[in-house]
Amino acid sequence: MTDMTIGKVADVVGVGVETIRFYERRKLIEQPPRPREGGYRIYSDATVRRLHFIRRAQELGFSLREIAELLALRDAESNQADASDVRQRAMAKLHDVDQKIEQLRRIRQGLAALVDCCPGQGPLQCCSIFDALEQNAGPTGEPIISEETDMQTIRLSIGGMHCGGCEEIVRHVLEQQTGVKGCSVSHESGEARVAVDESRISDEQLAEAVRGAGYSANIMNTTE
Amino acid sequence: MTDMTIGKVADVVGVGVETIRFYERRKLIEQPPRPREGGYRIYSDATVRRLHFIRRAQELGFSLREIAELLALRDAESNQADASDVRQRAMAKLHDVDQKIEQLRRIRQGLAALVDCCPGQGPLQCCSIFDALEQNAGPTGEPIISEETDMQTIRLSIGGMHCGGCEEIVRHVLEQQTGVKGCSVSHESGEARVAVDESRISDEQLAEAVRGAGYSANIMNTTE
DNA sequence: TTAGTGCCCGTACCACGGTACGGGGTCAAG
DNA sequence: CTTGACCCCGTACCGTGGTACGGGCACTAA
CATH class of the missing domain: 1.20.5 (Single alpha-helices involved in coiled-coils or other helix-helix interfaces)
Structure with a gap:
């Protein structure tokens, strides 16, 4: 796996050759060693991993600038400098x-x-x-339906979800409940996080609603 | 409220004057009427609402292209649109x-x-x-911990995907293939990145599988 | 009528994240 | 030692979503 030229690396990581050179110019990766002057770049596994990192972080909405900062963080860490x-x-x-x-x-x-x-x-x-x-909504892009109250995040452990479809069902059920402002559901982790106004609905009511849809549900308490 | 000039409209909607002209060039809004040749633009309430729509949709993450499509959908009153x-x-x-x-x-x-x-x-x-x-994983975050093989990321250009449902179908098809470790599919970019063990399946086989599901597919890998 | 805004238009420019090109040099297999 | 794939470098260019400039009219209130 080691000692790949740029084309191989590009294939493995799933980006273009030019893109790798572009990252090099942007100092996101260091200049890889070469056998001689003007010879081919030889990439180490570490650099390949770094490239994977860059790509994944980008998918999460980090800009290249931010990614550079994250990487600097790690680089500094290994140097245990400051x-x-x-x-x-x-x-x-x-x-x-x-x-x-x-x-x-x-x-x-x-x-x-x-x-x-x-x-x-x-x-x-x-x-x-x-x-x-x-509708003329707030400039900050406030949600269309928003009355600020005391919001809480309730975490539910949910059993019986096997796919994205289940996720959707659970999400829908949760969002139907009064006091629920939003939620995220993951069938992978078997978990739901519900943003809720606790003065309007209890965690047990939420769990019950989920059970009504055919899943098991338990309150996970202590949000962070 | 009616009969505003561009500056007023810009104020009301919360964008710059230049931005409105920019949208006009991009055909997101039609050319507003003017009293005489070379006179000032006079905007109707309908156009102002349209601009609000554009702003709000943008805040929700739609690109100008997508917004144009949404608007075209409405403009074409053909009732074909659903x-x-x-x-x-x-x-x-x-x-x-x-x-x-x-x-x-x-x-x-x-x-x-x-x-x-x-x-x-x-x-x-x-x-x-x-x-x-x-980790070399799809954005679904499956932790594909490296059982070291010769994994590669294959990029496919896929046509005919119009929504998240199409994405799901394509993802499903790809994940069914032997040797596929994970993939990410985007209907927006019309692209799929497939993490694959190339010793077990070829890129052409992958493309063929996608085509079998009713989409077009081409291999994007740099220098095939 | 005249000053002072505001708007006209075309064009240039910006940051971002790449992509493409072209004329050459490198490398490994035959 | 040739051939062909691959890589070198610099530079130019792309789409996205705007912003800026500048000379010249359009409008309006005094």
């Missing part, structure tokens, strides 16, 4: 990630609201998505 | 967002772990994000 600095930067990144998640969650709510309010059949005139989007 | 189509698109977007959130959550955990176990100084090997992201 451990406290690393920690600082890791915390900053953590904050970034939290914000990203929050923003996506807002987007998700908006989309879920759209999907819910559309009949899903019949002529376009019946589709409320257009109407909903024509 | 609310379910619009709903499909929203759901596909929703699905994208869900996946992204779930993965960001993983990253968050990794970063949090890094911060936690990095109180002052010392070597830290607990950086699970880095390890996690270095």
Whole structure:
């Protein structure tokens, strides 16, 4: 697996050859060694892994700049240069990630609201998505239906989900409940996280709703 | 509220004047009427609503191209267009967002772990994000821990996918093939990345499998 | 009528994340 | 030692979603 030329690496990682050179110019990866001046680049496994990292992080919405920062974090870590600095930067990144998640969650709510309010059949005139989007909403892109209250995240352990379809069902059930602002469901982890106004619904009521759909559900308590 | 000039409209909608002209060039909005040749643009309420729509849809993660498609759907009053189509698109977007959130959550955990176990100084090997992201896996996050074989990422250009459902079908087909370890499929980019053991299946076989499901497929690998 | 906005248009430019090209050099198999 | 695939480098170019500039009209209030 070692000692690959650029073309091989590109194949393995799933990017173009030019892209790898581009990353090199951007200092995302270091210049690989070559046998002689002007010879071919020879890539180590470490660099290949680094490239995998870059690609995956990109899929998560990190920009190349941010990825460079993440990588710098790790590089610094192995040098154990300024451990406290690393920690600082890791915390900053953590904050970034939290914000990203929050923003996506807002987007998700908006989309879920759209999907819910559309009949899903019949002529376009019946589709409320257009109407909903024509409303003059807040500049921050606040969800269309939003009254700020004391939100909590409840985690449920759910059994019996085997596929994305099950996920959808559970999500739908949860979102039907009053007080539920949004949720994410994963059949892989068998877990749901529900953003909820606890003054309007209890965790046990949520679990019961899920059970009503044919799955098992337990409260996982202590959110973080 | 009617009969606004471009500056007023820009204020109301919350975009720049140039941006409105830009949308006009991009045919997202039609040329508004003017009193005389070379006179000022006069915008109707309908156009203002259209601009709101564009803004909101953008905030939800739709590209201008996708927004143009949505608008075209409505403009073509042909009744051929169906609310379910619009709903499909929203759901596909929703699905994208869900996946992204779930993965960001993983990253968050990794970063949090890094911060936690990095109180002052010392070597830290607990950086699970880095390890996690270095795996060659689909964005569904299946942890494809390397049982070292000659794995490769094959990229396929796939035509005919219009929604998240198509994505699912293609993903399913690909994952059924022997030698396929994982894949990510995007109907937006019309592309699939397949992590595969090339000693067990050829790229052409993969493409053929996709075609068998009713889509077009071409191998994108650089320098086949 | 005249000053002062505001808008007209075309064109240029920006950051981002690559992709393409072209004229050459490298490398390994036959 | 030739052939053909692969790689070298620099530079130019692409789509996306805008923003900026600048000379010249359109409108409006004094």
